[in-house]
Amino acid sequence: QEKGSPENPYIIATDTTFAPFEFANQAGDFVGIDMDILEVIATEEGFSYEVKPLGFNAALQALESNQADGMIAGMGITPARQEIFDFSIPYYEAGAQFAVLENSDIQTLEDLAGKNIAAKTGTTGSAVAEQVAAEYGFNVTLFEDSVNMYEDLQAGNSVAVIEDYPVMAYAAKTGGIPLRFIGEQMEVTQYGFAVNKGRNQELLQMFNDGLLALQESDELEAIIYNYLGEEN
Ligand code: GLN
Structure with a gap:
């Protein structure tokens, strides 16, 4: 059966929780901006897919080992990733930032010295945390999942x-986690859809065609607005 047909859907890997x-x-x-974008594009371009919420790192590995055909997970288009994956045109831009609990006495990145993040x-x-860990003197603990990260914070x-x-x-707005941001946004990247390098080029082409149409019709903006309101 042809790839992308109802009998042989594309496997799309994603994160578990990245609301x-x-x-x-x-x-x-299982919903969200990425899921809406994918659904609208697939309908428009006429392909079938199955979403696998594996977790971010597991999704990267599934894509790299061809266990997944594509990945959409608020995934930043970075030069390092572009060496192993092919990316779509971008659909969103975001940077990473540090946050503490609202009532924390931590005010600056310097206050993180000797602490776990x-x-x-x-x-x-x-990646950016590990780059600046020595400079600020904090330890980085890695989690597979955002939920576990916030549990460790709380x-x-x-x-x-x-x-x-x-x-x-x-x-902070919807999940009841009282967060306060510290420092600046770092590692600002454009989010893109990815396929393994040189593979599934037809899927990538359909994604790009569909995304362009969504951008031109303002539907992309509407999807983002639906979840983020004014704050996008
Ligand atoms: N945008 C970040 C990255 O590309 C985080 C993505 C995520 O956690 N799902 O690494």
């Missing part, structure tokens, strides 16, 4: 987390 880009809502449906394996946030093991700004702003 509002992908997450299980209260009804248990939480980051997610394989992300641009974890349990007091980590005093700060690093994650993409819009995701934390959304968590």
